[in-house]
Amino acid sequence: MLLAIDAGNTNVVFALVEGSDIRGRWRIATDPRRTADEYAVWLSQLLALEGYTRDVxxxxxxxTVVPRALHNLQVLASKYFRTEALIAGRAPVEWGMAIDVDEPASLGADRAVNTIAxxxxxxxDLIVIDFGTATTLDVSDYRGAYKGGIIxxxxxxxxxxxxTAAAKLPRIAIEAPATASVIGRNTVDQMHIGIYWGYIAMIEGLVARLKxxxxxxxTVIATGGLATLFERHTDVFDRIEPDLTIQGLAMMWQSAHIGRTTPPPGDHPALPTRKI
Structure with a gap:
């Protein structure tokens, strides 16, 4: 099986992939100081809970978009899985697509992988919205070329x-307001409205301008942990792809494994997708 690792600014996601199926998925807070040994202890226990050993x-x-985290992940692969980790964007798993922007080298690995997947x-033509530490909107054309986007x-x-900036405001959960009203009757309701409906308005407005x-x-595709939070209250998404980055990593490994450099559209079995 393949262990696909997506190291983001907030979490590192580990996924065990077999063919087109994700057999397990786990996340841990990103900490560049975390050692390979710490990862191994944590991951071995989670694998065991799903009935697997490291040998699979x-x-x-x-x-990764966190360069300082990469070394320990590479050590994890070599020391505990006895394999050299492939790094997305480096040989033999280069992007294999045109990156038509002013600074191609600055494109985040997660955004490139999402575009490929x-x-x-x-x-x-696609717009991929990834709800993570930052919310990114990435545009690619019908040929698969990355054209740019929004952060x-x-x-x-x-x-x-x-x-943090307003001393009297309480910390609230991020959730949909109880009603569709945008006239809040108390502080907490007003904060829910501002955060939730304000965010939807931003996404809808930016997508309209991009289109x-x-x-x-x-086609507008949403991914990231918070994508499902918004889907019930906007029709801006055409598809929800909860595991788009992991899918892309699996596709890139599969392409390198069978000797191709670019995963052609439709050439890979699809992992779960939801149509809105």
């Missing part, structure tokens, strides 16, 4: 900034 892992692939699963504060960052600029039909 035959290959490891990593995508999205085009393997869906034809045409906005994630909803948790927005809430943290609000609570107008692209000028062709566009």
């Amino acid at each position: 892992v035959e290959a490891v692939i990593v995508a 999205a085009h393997a699963l869906h034809p045409g 906005a504060p994630g909803i948790n960052l927005s809430l943290d900034a609000l609570v 107008a600029e692209v000028g062709r039909p566009v």
